[in-house]
Amino acid sequence: MFDQDLDYVLACSPKLEKFALISNYCLPDCIRIGSHSLRCVLIWHSLVDEVAAIAAPQLQRLILYCTNATGPGRTIRVKIGYAPQLAVLGYLDTAKHVLEIGNTIIKAKATKVSPHTLVPSVKVLALKVRFRVAEEVKTLLSFLRCFPEVETLHILASDNDTDHYDDPGKVKARDKLNSTFWHVVCPVNCVQSRVKKLVFDQFTGGTNQVGFLKWVLGRAMLLHKVIVVLADPDYITLSEAMDKLQPLSSKRMWANKLLHEPSLEIRGREAGHIWRYDRASDLSMSDPFIS
Secondary structure, eight states: OOHHHHHHHHHTOTTOOEEEEESOBSSSOEEEEEOSSOOEEEEESOBOSEEEEEEOTTOOEEEEESOBOSSTTOOEEEEEEEOTTOOEEEEEETTTEEEEETTEEOOTTTOOOOGGGOOTTOOEEEEEEOTTSHHHHHHHHHHHHTOTTOOEEEEEEOTTOOTTOSOHHHHHHHOOOOTTGGGSOOOOHHHHHTOOEEEEEEEOOOHHHHHHHHHHHHHOSSOOEEEEEEOOTTTOOHHHHHHHHGGGGSGGGOSOTTOSSOEEEEEEOOTTOOOOHHHHTOTTOSOOSOO
16 A cells, blocks of 8 residues: 555545554555544554644544654654644654654754644643653653643653664663753643643653653642553562652652642553553543553
C-alpha cells in the first residue's frame, strides 16, 4: 500500500471512525489523516516516516505505539495540523519523534510558546523519554508546554533501552543535568494548573527520574494521584524503589496542600501484560494507556 492508496481508502470511506495500521513495513511511509469522519487512529508496531493529522475535524485519539522510522538514524515526524477535538495523544517519543504543530517544529528549549504551537484540546498525554539523556529531558519539557490543558500525564521511561547507544560509556557522559536544573525550570502551564494524575511507567530509580517526580509534585497544584510502575527487577528492586520514593509520599513534598493524604501508589508490572490495540481504540475508555 503506497501513500496515495491510503489517501484513496480514507477518501472513499466517509463513515469510517476507526483506523489501525499494524505491523506495516515501510509502506505507506507517510500517513496523512485527512478525513471528516475518523475519530481514532492507531499506528502500531510500524515503520513510518511521518504521521500527519492534516484535516481531521472529528479525530479524538491518535496512538503511536512501538513505531520506528524506515531507516537507521531517521526520525518520525508527528504533525498536528487541524485536529480541534484531539483529546488523547501518545506515545510521543523524545528520541524518535519530531513534533510539528502547525508549521513549527518543537525543539528542546529553542521553541517559544505561542498560540500557534498549542494544542489545548489534549487532556490525556503519553510521552516516552530516556531520562539519562539531558537533551531528551529538555525536549520532554518543550513537548509539555504545547499541551496546556493536560489532566492525565503518562510518562514511559526508557532508560533501560540501550538500542540507541553504541558505547555504554557515552550513556554516563550524557547523563548530565545541572544540579539546580529542576529548581530553575520555567513554569509549564499544564503541570502548574491542570495535571490531576501522573503515571510514571518503568521507574528505575535514576537521578533524573526522581528529580522529575519531585518537580511535578512540587509544582502541580491539582495533582492528587501518582502511580509509579517499577521496571523489571533486573533494574531495580522493590526495596531500592521504596528508599527512593518514600520521601515523595510526604505531604510537604506536594504543591497540592488541600490533600488530606497524598496518593502515591507503587506497583510492579503485571506479568505477561499486553497493551491491546482493541483496548486502545475503545472510545468508551477515556484513558487507554496503562494505569
